Amino acid sequence: MKIALIGATGNVGQRVIDEALSRGHEVTALARSADKLDPREGLKPLAFDLTEEESAPAAIAGHDCAVLSVRFNGLDFEQVLRVIRNSGVPRVLIVGGAASLEAEPGKQLIDQPGFPDEIKTEAEPARQALNRLYEVKDIDWTFLSPSVFFGPGERTGKFRLGKDALLTAEDGKSHISYEDYAVALLDEIEKPQHSRERFTVGY
Numbered sequence: 001m002k003i004a005l006i007g008a009t010g011n012v013g014q015r016v017i018d019e020a021l022s023r024g025h026e027v028t029a030l031a032r033s034a035d036k037l038d039p040r041e042g043l044k045p046l047a048f049d050l051t052e053e054e055s056a057p058a059a060i061a062g063h064d065c066a067v068l069s070v071r072f073n074g075l076d077f078e079q080v081l082r083v084i085r086n087s088g089v090p091r092v093l094i095v096g097g098a099a100s101l102e103a104e105p106g107k108q109l110i111d112q113p114g115f116p117d118e119i120k121t122e123a124e125p126a127r128q129a130l131n132r133l134y135e136v137k138d139i140d141w142t143f144l145s146p147s148v149f150f151g152p153g154e155r156t157g158k159f160r161l162g163k164d165a166l167l168t169a170e171d172g173k174s175h176i177s178y179e180d181y182a183v184a185l186l187d188e189i190e191k192p193q194h195s196r197e198r199f200t201v202g203y
Contacts, residue, residue, distance in 0.1 A: 060087035099123035147202035153177025167202030
């Protein structure tokens with residue numbers, strides 16, 4: 001498959017590249033500083049600015065799907081939707097946040113007492129983006145939320161999937177590595193199970 005990866009130089013983006021290439025996919029790595037990426041077979045780095053509505057769609061066009069892996073704080077999500085629509089790409093997968101997951105039925109993490117204000121600056125725009133997606137009927141989207149603790153680690157290939165409820169491991173911790181998150185994302189790209197849905201991954 002041909003995958004357009006928006007935000008390719010970020011922590012998640014680099015793991016998505018590794019996982020996609022290991023499975024034989026072709027990746028167009030889109031980022032403002034795409035030249036930082038090492039050339040590899042199957043990888044095409046391309047300088048890209050998501051805010052350039054005239055040129056951005058052309059960079060995404062012709063791919064089987066797009067992956068959006070960027071910060072939500074300061075992101076004009078309506079503009080993102082326009083770029084996706086104008087590109088004609090048939091599907092988009094979005095690297096989401098954990099704060100909109102439910103700690104208990106009907107109660108999202110971000111609304112719980114003591115949720116850190118410094119995290120809300122990114123978490124609230126991510127939640128609003130998800131809420132907006134639920135209204136979108138003309139784009140085939142999928143929003144993948146990680147667990148609470150999300151960072152570098154191992155690629156184990158062993159994890160659980162959920163929908164809107166926070167996943168917690170037997171040790172009481174909600175966590176997933178960047179590497180295993182990338183596995184779950186590529187699994188969804190190859191065998192779509194969550195069209196116009198949010199799902200989550202955790203140990």
